[in-house]
Amino acid sequence: MTDNNKNYYVTTPIYYVNDKPHLGHAYTTIACDVLARFKRLDGYNVKFLTGTDEHGLKVHQAAAKAGVDPQSFTDKVSQNFRDLVGVMNFSNDDFIRTTEDRHKKAAQALWTKLVEKGDIYLDKYSGWYAVRDEAYYGEDELQDVDGKKIAPSGAECEWVEEESYFFKLSEWQDRLLEFYEANPDFIMPDARRNEVVSFVKGGLRDLSISRTNFDWGVPVPGDEKHVMYVWIDALTNYITAIGYPDVDAADFRAYWPADLHMVGKDILRFHAVYWPVFLMAADLAPPKRVFAHGWWTIEGQKMSKSLGNVIAPQDLVDRYGLDQSRYFVLREVPFGNDGNFSHENAVNRINSDLANGLGNLSQRTLSMIYKNCDEQFPQPNEFTEDDKMVLDMAQDQMISKVRTELDKQRFHKAIEEIMLVANEANAYIDRQAPWTLKKEDPERMKTVLYVLAECIRCLGIIMQPLTPSCAAKMLDQVKVAEGERSFAYLSAEHALKAGTKIEKPEGIFPRIVEEEEKAQAAG
Numbered sequence: 001m002t003d004n005n006k007n008y009y010v011t012t013p014i015y016y017v018n019d020k021p022h023l024g025h026a027y028t029t030i031a032c033d034v035l036a037r038f039k040r041l042d043g044y045n046v047k048f049l050t051g052t053d054e055h056g057l058k059v060h061q062a063a064a065k066a067g068v069d070p071q072s073f074t075d076k077v078s079q080n081f082r083d084l085v086g087v088m089n090f091s092n093d094d095f096i097r098t099t100e101d102r103h104k105k106a107a108q109a110l111w112t113k114l115v116e117k118g119d120i121y122l123d124k125y126s127g128w129y130a131v132r133d134e135a136y137y138g139e140d141e142l143q144d145v146d147g148k149k150i151a152p153s154g155a156e157c158e159w160v161e162e163e164s165y166f167f168k169l170s171e172w173q174d175r176l177l178e179f180y181e182a183n184p185d186f187i188m189p190d191a192r193r194n195e196v197v198s199f200v201k202g203g204l205r206d207l208s209i210s211r212t213n214f215d216w217g218v219p220v221p222g223d224e225k226h227v228m229y230v231w232i233d234a235l236t237n238y239i240t241a242i243g244y245p246d247v248d249a250a251d252f253r254a255y256w257p258a259d260l261h262m263v264g265k266d267i268l269r270f271h272a273v274y275w276p277v278f279l280m281a282a283d284l285a286p287p288k289r290v291f292a293h294g295w296w297t298i299e300g301q302k303m304s305k306s307l308g309n310v311i312a313p314q315d316l317v318d319r320y321g322l323d324q325s326r327y328f329v330l331r332e333v334p335f336g337n338d339g340n341f342s343h344e345n346a347v348n349r350i351n352s353d354l355a356n357g358l359g360n361l362s363q364r365t366l367s368m369i370y371k372n373c374d375e376q377f378p379q380p381n382e383f384t385e386d387d388k389m390v391l392d393m394a395q396d397q398m399i400s401k402v403r404t405e406l407d408k409q410r411f412h413k414a415i416e417e418i419m420l421v422a423n424e425a426n427a428y429i430d431r432q433a434p435w436t437l438k439k440e441d442p443e444r445m446k447t448v449l450y451v452l453a454e455c456i457r458c459l460g461i462i463m464q465p466l467t468p469s470c471a472a473k474m475l476d477q478v479k480v481a482e483g484e485r486s487f488a489y490l491s492a493e494h495a496l497k498a499g500t501k502i503e504k505p506e507g508i509f510p511r512i513v514e515e516e517e518k519a520q521a522a523g
């Protein structure tokens with residue numbers, strides 16, 4: 001039924017429900033959404049998964065603080081993340097909650113498998129635990145601050161002593177290092193890969209994977225006074241959603257191993273160390289890639305609810321527009337690096353690339369066609385070298401360059417490739433000056449306008465993953481049928497048909513005038 005090479009499975013982290021979604025959360029999911037949309041247009045069967053992580057002490061405590069039971073609490077807060085799907089126009093195929101039965105079943109099946117394989121044993125645990133991070137730390141990792149033990153993340157740790165199940169992580173060091181060696185693209189970007197490799201080379205300790213001091217979690221099969229450590233529960237979501245434990249399920253066969261787990265750098269260790277080991281121990285293949293992106297910061301500090309410096313995705317959309325916001329966050333910061341949010345940069349970027357670059361190109365060209373070519377695409381004459389050069393960039397070279405960059409999650413580079421074409425098309429208008437040709441050589445003007453309209457078609461097609469609504473408007477304006485918008489149509493063979501009627505064009509990417517003036521006055 002489906003060609004396995006043409007399946008693509010991409011996941012976001014599942015977000016904790018003790019927090020309202022902010023720009024940081026939206027960022028990860030925007031990146032995945034762009035990849036999912038890109039792959040669909042490139043002919044892949046795509047599974048794009050996001051969801052919420054609803055167990056653990058942190059959520060338990062947040063519910064207690066709110067004075068409600070954990071289930072009602074998670075029902076309410078999980079909805080904020082579902083609402084974000086509408087706010088940001090995400091195209092996820094599924095939304096998983098770890099409190100669902102399908103997930104409990106999968107997490108327990110994985111646990112049972114690991115027990116059968118001899119990788120889990122019962123012992124006593126004592127150590128430093130940070131509730132905020134849902135993680136244990138070694139004494140040597142902690143700092144003493146005012147009599148408190150503080151983890152490298154800044155979270156306060158408490159001394160915990162309890163009976164716990166352990167996973168034999170210490171026995172997996174060599175196999176894990178071999179796996180990294182054989183799969184150099186498993187962890188990206190490279191700098192992060194190096195960090196993880198040195199962490200693993202430093203030695204792995206067995207991992208405590210159950211708790212008895214609270215009960216808001218998936219019960220351990222056969223020993224229900226324990227609940228599973230939230231990370232083993234949470235990571236399993238990636239296989240729950242494709243049918244685990246039924247490894248013969250159609251989705252499981254089509255989509256595992258996942259092509260990409262996208263995560264923030266804060267949770268790379270869980271995804272790049274623990275998760276592949278759990279999977280290998282359960283006779284399952286590790287994912288093909290884990291990409292750790294950087295943090296959005298405000299004045300140099302990580303955006304987070306506890307610091308009270310968050311930007312709400314809805315505010316961003318209200319201020320700059322939905323597609324503009326999606327575009328800006330991926331264009332502005334080299335993916336993988338941290339980025340400092342700045343209103344001035346947002347306005348400048350949106351105005352220069354979208355309003356002046358794409359918007360202007362489209363508006364100038366289509367207005368001239370509407371006024372001077374009888375409201376229809378003109379019949380071009382023979383193409384000159386200059387025409388062929390621009391057409392070739394738009395119809396042919398752009399997609400393969402963008403594909404190469406996106407396959408490495410270099411969003412900013414992919415966008416640069418697109419903007420290069422938009423800029424070249426704008427330079428071509430200035431070079432060819434169709435407004436002069438109108439009087440001097442009307443036949444040549446027709447060819448130039450045709451070439452430009454064809455560039456707009458190609459740019460509209462390739463912008464769909466980034467700016468879905470605005471790209472749809474661009475394509476509507478150049479009369480591209482719904483069924484002819486995939487990347488298969490990026491070629492000369494599917495070029496615009498002369499004689500097709502168009503409507504009076506309307507601006508698609510407005511300039512942010514008032515805000516820009518304010519920013520200039522302030523700066």
Ligand code: ME8
Nearest residue numbers: 013014015016024025028053234235264295296303
């Ligand atoms: O860690 N900049 O959930 P979480 C960029 N439940 N991205 C940010 C960000 C920022 N300032 N703040 C958050 C968890 N993120 C676990 C995950 S997965 C099996 C379990 C993004 O709600 C980034 O993707 O704390 C980060 O990894 C994620 O939100 C953490 O979300």
